[in-house]
Amino acid sequence: MAEGGQDLKGKVCLVTGANRGIGRAIAETFAGAGAIVYANARREGCMDEWCAGHSGRLTGEMVPCYFDVTDAGAASEGLGRIRKERGGLDVLVNNAAVPANDRLGMIPLEKARAVFEVNVFAVLHLLQLAGRLMMRKKAGSIINISSGVGLEGNPGQALYAASKGAVIALTKSAAKEWAPHGIRVNSVAPGLTRTEMIDEVKPEHLQERISRIRMGRLAEPSEIAEACRFLASDGARYITGQILCVDGSAVL
Amino acid sequence: MTNLQRYTKVFSEIFNLPEASFDESFTFATTEEWDSIVxxxxxxxxxxEFDIMLDTEDILNYGSFENGKRILAKHGVAMEDA
Structure with missing residues (x-):
């Protein structure tokens, strides 16, 4: 449940990759703060039960919204549906991403392209679509989920870091371009977070990485979601182009 | 109101010009006010207005009042004289 009251009351939000981990926590936190959340996932029907389970329990609304973020036509239809049903979009959280933990010499070019397809090109396309919906109202908040490794780099994560670095550069540029239109673009850069992606990290590497977090533990998805809630809210109305690291003071 | 009238009205409102100003000569290249923000x-x-979502390629290739009619037709918005 959100700690900040109903600061997203009535805001129409789209959260991609909402079926698990950080995305799920963001969707729940937003709906808890009064938002109408279009919770996106790729697989048709996979969130019906979950969304229905929240009905009446949260002050906001949770609406399943299925499309593959890398399918430009489907994404366009998804945004079109939101405009038709709600008349616009207030908040986009570009959260859907795929992990990549390979040493430099072990990255097939095909995998690099596939990672960029989800982590960068889909983010760009959704940002373009959302921006058009927000431009008429001259208001909106876009939050791109990046990563501390996109700022600092990390051995064994060059591909993932490169994709998240691109997200950070995209965020800063879009913020500058769209500030005159009243559209804010920020990024939340989570540190190591207790999600399914952690399963991809080898146990010995995981312990080693936790030892480099000054707070001595992983982040909880809800802690990342709270940072997003703030950036989505009117409380952040004068904040744009920022990369908010939520990492417990990690040393990469 | 026909689709063409609605289409022309949108142009008129965006460019702040009378509806009679729009014909095949009204293009991105020849209209100073038609910058990327506009x-x-x-x-x-x-x-x-037409409840559609244009593709990025459509937006890049829009180019003119006339060509726009063909692009909208692709999205199911038929113009009477297109």
Missing amino acids: HMSLVTALEE
Whole structure:
């Protein structure tokens, strides 16, 4: 449940990759703060039960919204549906991403392209679509989920870091371009977070990485979601182009 | 109101010009006021008016009042004289 009251009351939000981990926590936190959340996932029907389970329990609304973020036509239809049903979009959280933990010499070019397809090109396309919906109202908040490794780099994560670095550069540029239109673009850069992606990290590497977090533990998805809630809210109305690291003071 | 009248009205509102100003000579290349910011405003206004979502390629290739009619037709918005 959100700690900040109903600061997203009535805001129409789209959260991609909402079926698990950080995305799920963001969707729940937003709906808890009064938002109408279009919770996106790729697989048709996979969130019906979950969304229905929240009905009446949260002050906001949770609406399943299925499309593959890398399918430009489907994404366009998804945004079109939101405009038709709600008349616009207030908040986009570009959260859907795929992990990549390979040493430099072990990255097939095909995998690099596939990672960029989800982590960068889909983010760009959704940002373009959302921006058009927000431009008429001259208001909106876009939050791109990046990563501390996109700022600092990390051995064994060059591909993932490169994709998240691109997200950070995209965020800063879009913020500058769209500030005159009243559209804010920020990024939340989570540190190591207790999600399914952690399963991809080898146990010995995981312990080693936790030892480099000054707070001595992983982040909880809800802690990342709270940072997003703030950036989505009117409380952040004068904040744009920022990369908010939520990492417990990690040393990469 | 016909689709063509609605289409022309959107242009008129975005460019702040009388509806009679718009014909085949009204293009991105020849209209000083038609910069990238106005272009995005035009696109969002047309999307809203006709309840469509244009592709990025459509937006890049829009180019003129006339060509726009063909692009909208592709999205199911038929213009009477297109």
